[in-house]
Amino acid sequence: MIQCEVTIKNRAGLHTRPAALLVKLAAKYKAEFFIEKDGIEINGKSIIGVMTLAAEQGSKLLLRFSGEGEEEACQALVDLFGRGFDEK
Amino acid sequence: MKTESPHKEETVLKGIPASPGIAIGPVFVFLKHAPVIEERSILPEEVERELGRLEQAITRSHKELRKILEFAEKKLGEDKVKIFEAQLMFLEDAVLFDAIYARIRSELKNPEFVVHDEIGKYHRIMLASKDEYTRERANDVEDVRNRILRNLQEQRAISRLEGSSVIVSQNLTAPDTVILSRNEVLGYATDIGGITSHTALLSRALKIPAVVGLKTISHTAHDAERMVLDGYSGVVVLNPTEETVKRYEAKRARYQEFEARLTGLRDLPAETLDHHRVELSVNVEFEQELEFIKLQGADGIGLYRSEYLIVGKEIFPSEEEQFNQYKLLAETMYPKRVIIRTFDIGGDKLMIDSVKESNPFLGWRGIRVMLDKPDLFLEQLRAILRASTRKNVALMFPMVSNLKEVRRARKLLDEAKHQLRKEGIPYDSRIKVGVMVEVPSAAVIAEDLAEEVDFLSIGTNDLIQYLLAVDRGNDVVSNLYQEFNPAVVRFLRRIIDRGKKKGVWVGMCGEMAGDPLATILLLGLGLDEFSVVPNMLPEIKKIIRGVKYSEAQKIAQHVLRMKTEDEIKDHLKSMMKKKFPDIPIG
Numbered sequence: 001m002i003q004c005e006v007t008i009k010n011r012a013g014l015h016t017r018p019a020a021l022l023v024k025l026a027a028k029y030k031a032e033f034f035i036e037k038d039g040i041e042i043n044g045k046s047i048i049g050v051m052t053l054a055a056e057q058g059s060k061l062l063l064r065f066s067g068e069g070e071e072e073a074c075q076a077l078v079d080l081f082g083r084g085f086d087e088k
Numbered sequence: 089m090k091t092e093s094p095h096k097e098e099t100v101l102k103g104i105p106a107s108p109g110i111a112i113g114p115v116f117v118f119l120k121h122a123p124v125i126e127e128r129s130i131l132p133e134e135v136e137r138e139l140g141r142l143e144q145a146i147t148r149s150h151k152e153l154r155k156i157l158e159f160a161e162k163k164l165g166e167d168k169v170k171i172f173e174a175q176l177m178f179l180e181d182a183v184l185f186d187a188i189y190a191r192i193r194s195e196l197k198n199p200e201f202v203v204h205d206e207i208g209k210y211h212r213i214m215l216a217s218k219d220e221y222t223r224e225r226a227n228d229v230e231d232v233r234n235r236i237l238r239n240l241q242e243q244r245a246i247s248r249l250e251g252s253s254v255i256v257s258q259n260l261t262a263p264d265t266v267i268l269s270r271n272e273v274l275g276y277a278t279d280i281g282g283i284t285s286h287t288a289l290l291s292r293a294l295k296i297p298a299v300v301g302l303k304t305i306s307h308t309a310h311d312a313e314r315m316v317l318d319g320y321s322g323v324v325v326l327n328p329t330e331e332t333v334k335r336y337e338a339k340r341a342r343y344q345e346f347e348a349r350l351t352g353l354r355d356l357p358a359e360t361l362d363h364h365r366v367e368l369s370v371n372v373e374f375e376q377e378l379e380f381i382k383l384q385g386a387d388g389i390g391l392y393r394s395e396y397l398i399v400g401k402e403i404f405p406s407e408e409e410q411f412n413q414y415k416l417l418a419e420t421m422y423p424k425r426v427i428i429r430t431f432d433i434g435g436d437k438l439m440i441d442s443v444k445e446s447n448p449f450l451g452w453r454g455i456r457v458m459l460d461k462p463d464l465f466l467e468q469l470r471a472i473l474r475a476s477t478r479k480n481v482a483l484m485f486p487m488v489s490n491l492k493e494v495r496r497a498r499k500l501l502d503e504a505k506h507q508l509r510k511e512g513i514p515y516d517s518r519i520k521v522g523v524m525v526e527v528p529s530a531a532v533i534a535e536d537l538a539e540e541v542d543f544l545s546i547g548t549n550d551l552i553q554y555l556l557a558v559d560r561g562n563d564v565v566s567n568l569y570q571e572f573n574p575a576v577v578r579f580l581r582r583i584i585d586r587g588k589k590k591g592v593w594v595g596m597c598g599e600m601a602g603d604p605l606a607t608i609l610l611l612g613l614g615l616d617e618f619s620v621v622p623n624m625l626p627e628i629k630k631i632i633r634g635v636k637y638s639e640a641q642k643i644a645q646h647v648l649r650m651k652t653e654d655e656i657k658d659h660l661k662s663m664m665k666k667k668f669p670d671i672p673i674g
Contacts, residue, residue, distance in 0.1 A: 012403035015221060016174045040213070046183035048229065051174070052213045054222035087403070 001066035002074055010084035013056035018085040023047045025080055029065075029073035036062040044077075096312065096327040101302050103277070104566075105322035106288035108623050109297030110340040111275030112333055115312045115326070116253035118260070118268065123237040128198040135193055142192070142199040145239035150179050152235065159270050163294070174225055178232045184210075200240050207233040249273075254315050258306040265290040275299070275317040277324055279306050292621060293373070299324050303563060320672060343672060347626065354385035358618070358629050360611070364637035367617040368629055369425075371597055372417075385629075388424035388480075390545070390619020391597035392417060394468070395431045407467040414475035425480050427522065427545070427619075428472050430465070430497075432486040433457050449550075449559065454487020459496055469504040476516035484522035484545055489529045491536055498540070524597075525583050526550035534583045538590035545619070546583055548598025552576055571600045572656040577609070577647060584614045595619060605660050605673050607631040612644025627671060634668060 012018060026033045026045045033044035037059060042049030044063070055061060061081075065074045130138055153176050178184070184206070191202045207229060214226035249255075252272035257264070258279045265276065265287050276291050276298040291298035297319030305324065309315065312326040316336045320343070325332055358368035369390035397405045397413055405413075417426045434453025445451040458465040472483050485497050498521065508515050523530065523537050526547030530537060538544060552569060553560060555576060560569035570576065587594040595617030600606050602620030604627050610618065611632060620628055643663065650656045664673055 013219075013221075015403065016177065016225075017403075020177055043183045047177045047181050048184050048207075048210050049181075051222065051225055052210050054214070054217040054219040056219055 001064065002070055003062060003064040004074060004078055006061050006063060006078055006081040008055055008057055008059050008061070008081065010087040011057055012085075012087060013059070014050055014053060016051070018087065019047055019050040021085055022050060022077070022080060025076055026073065029069045029076070031065045031067040031070040031073045033073060033077070034064045036064065098329050098332060099308060099312075099326040101305055101308065101324045101326070103299040103302035103305070103322045103324060104288075105319050106300045107276075107291040107296060107298035107319050109275070109295070109319045110336055110343065111254050111297045111315075111317040111319070112328075112336055112340070113274045113314065114251070114253045115309050115315050116249055116255050117306060117309055118255050118257040118264070119306075120257075123200075123204075123234055123241065125200050125204045125237065126198075127201040130192075130196050130198055132196065135196070138192060138199050139189060141240065142188070142203070142236075145199075145236050146179065146185065148239045149232070149235045150176070152239075153179060156267050160266050163266060163269070174228045175232050178229060179236075200237060203233065203236055203240070207236075254317050256305055256309040256315075260287045265294070269294050269296060275319065277302055277305050277309070277315075277317055279303055292623065295623075301563065301566075339672070342670075351626070353626055353629050353633070356385075356629070356633065358387065358632045360632060360635055360637040360640070362636045362638060364611075366611065366615065366632060367595070368625065368632065369427075369595075369617060369619045370622045370625055371619050372622075386424070386622070386625055389417065389421055389426040390595060390617060392426055392428045393432065394428055395433050398431070398433070404464055404467075407471045410468060410471035411474045414472055414481065418475050418478060418481050422478055422480050425482060427482045427484055429484050429486055429524065430455070430468055430472075431458055449553070455485045455493050455497060456487060459493060459500075462500060465497075465500055466504055466507075469501050470508060473501075473504055473508055473515035473519065474513060476519050477514050479516045479518075481516065482520035482522060482542070484524055484543075486524045486547070487527060487550075488523045488525075488537070489527040491533060491540070494523055494537060494540055526554070526598075528555050528579075531555075531579055531583050534586040535590055538587045538592045541592065543592050543617075544583065544587045544594045545617075546580065546594065546596040546598060548576075548580075548596060548600040551579070551598065552600075555579060570653045571603060571606060572653045572660070574651055574653065574656065577613075577656065580610070581613050581644075581648060588614060588616075593617060602628060604628065604631060604668075604671055605657070605664060608635055608640045608663070609644055609647055609660060611635070611637065612640035612642070612647075614641075631668060631671065 008014065010018060014022070023045055034041050035044045035050065035053065037053045037055055040053065042052060044050065053061070063074065063077055157176065188202050188206050191197070191206060192199055195202070211226055211229045211233065214222050214229060217223055249271040252274050254275040254277060255268055255273055256277045260276060260278055273296055276287065276296060278287060278300045279302055280300070288298060288300055297317055299317055299319055299322050302324060309326055314328060316325040316328045316332060318324070318336065318339070357365060359365045367387045369388040370386045371391040371393070372389050373393045373396040397410060414428060432454050434448060434451065434457050472481060475481055485494065488494055501521065505515065505517065520542040522543040522545055523541050524545050524547045525531050525534060525537070528551070531551065534544060548571065552571060556568060556570065556573060558565050558568045560566045584594045593616040596610065596615055597619035601610065601618045602624035604624070607628050608631065618628060647656050647659065650659065661673060664671065
């Protein structure tokens with residue numbers, strides 16, 4: 001299992017669009033993926049879960065991956081956060 | 089014991105006329121009640137059957153939502169339908185439904201109970217969120233859950249109606265208004281809502297008669313079979329007698345005939361008998377209205393409510409997105425002018441941040457918000473400037489209450505111009521800038537404002553509310569909201585006089601500009617521009633073309649001496665009856 005912390009950079013935070021991007025990307029990997037924020041942990045492959053986090057710009061999230069391809073998955077997701085979800 | 093079938097008694101209700109037209113037809117009470125869920129155990133051998141039932145309900149829900157989305161897209165454009173997207177994505181959440189399937193298997197409970205319970209967990213967390221956006225999404229989650237539950241119980245979707253009817257509801261959200269309109273909707277009647285509510289704006293865009301603010305109609309109409317809805321006057325009649333129906337049918341015919349005759353006015357200017365020309369333009373919120381406006385022969389767009397770009401959006405529209413919209417408006421209307429009002433958010437309108445205010449109308453709204461968000465403001469100003477290359481775009485600032493705000497906004501405009509110049513992007517360097525006069529303090533310093541801008545546009549809706557200290561959305565006092573209050577009339581004269589003395593033109597984009605009873609008075613007060621709701625344009629044009637400017641001035645002088653609203657209204661009504669017996673008033 002690996003885990004890493006990310007900060008939300010994009011203006012909208014984890015609103016519908018970015019949350020959908022996140023879930024879609026996560027679905028490409030077999031590794032299990034969980035996100036933790038303020039003591040709430042949700043499945044990172046569930047859009048309803050991701051949106052429940054109400055993560056806004058500046059909030060910090062803990063990403064946790066385990067299983068096949070966990071490193072690649074982690075790299076890809078951290079990258080997505082780093083690019084601010086390609087928000088224009 | 090009576091033998092004949094009892095005729096239910098006729099009931100007359102008065103609400104706020106929100107969208108013009110007369111509807112006569114059967115009543116459909118649109119209830120959005122929460123489903124009743126019972127917890128039931130199932131046998132292991134029933135599991136597969138129950139899972140199949142759930143799967144079917146999900147598929148059906150998905151189909152329903154897709155249909156709604158497609159319909160809304162057609163009717164309102166791709167841009168306005170993002171509201172529905174979140175719901176579709178929830179319905180496609182495999183993790184969520186796998187968890188639900190697993191629970192049905194392991195707990196041996198009926199799908200209704202598990203769906204309700206599992207989705208309820210997310211709903212509760214979202215509802216408790218500090219983030220306004222997330223709380224709104226909680227409604228989406230609830231809506232999705234109720235849709236699945238309804239399909240599980242194999243109940244018909246209430247958005248589908250048989251035949252045509254007048255829809256009665258406690259409240260209609262923007263999506264409700266749109267979705268229901270795919271039926272043959274004759275009219276909308278709701279308990280709550282004001283003239284500027286989204287229901288009102290949408291039904292006007294859809295050209296469906298509507299009366300809102302009827303307080304209790306969703307209860308009263310419960311056992312009514314038929315009703316009359318008058319979107320001109322705000323009157324609703326439940327269980328109308330044959331005589332009442334005939335009266336309204338006659339009124340409707342009169343209006344239709346009148347509207348047909350107005351079409352000949354389309355290409356004629358808004359000019360008085362003695363050749364005093366004023367500008368007659370329209371207020372616009374949806375680009376879909378543009379075709380309609382062209383048909384009506386407007387001189388331009390006197391108010392484009394740019395905040396409607398934010399409706400149904402989760403993030404602020406980018407500069408590019410705004411530019412595309414403004415450009416479309418400018419090109420469609422060219423060579424006619426388009427006045428873009430910078431975002432007017434806050435008050436009862438959309439908020440970009442969740443700010444709790446005990447008195448939002450006196451709070452963070454209009455230019456106050458934008459000046460606190462200079463980055464967003466600059467983006468909008470750049471987008472407007474970029475769309476102005478054909479020189480038919482102007483812009484104005486809402487909710488200005490002092491001169492400093494105008495100066496700060498103009499400074500940002502200069503900065504936007506400077507940036508564009510440096511980047512080599514073209515724009516109209518002499519773009520006209522105006523200020524909305526809707527706060528009493530702005531009216532008092534109208535002459536000072538006029539010295540620093542190119543035009544003034546009076547926003548009567550807010551101006552009257554602030555001047556008379558009446559919240560017209562408040563049922564208890566809304567009757568004190570008086571367009572023809574002598575204080576209002578004299579205040580208007582003051583603004584128009586002061587503005588014109590400083591050499592700027594003065595327009596009006598509030599509702600009063602589209603009230604036929606006010607037209608001659610406003611004309612006589614010297615108003616240069618009337619910006620009205622598209623539906624009212626031909627009527628106002630007809631009045632302007634049917635009177636002499638000199639006579640209108642005399643009437644205005646006379647009215648200015650009157651001391652009560654009743655006196656003023658009676659005078660204007662009897663004058664209109666004499667001069668324009670075929671123009672319906674009130």
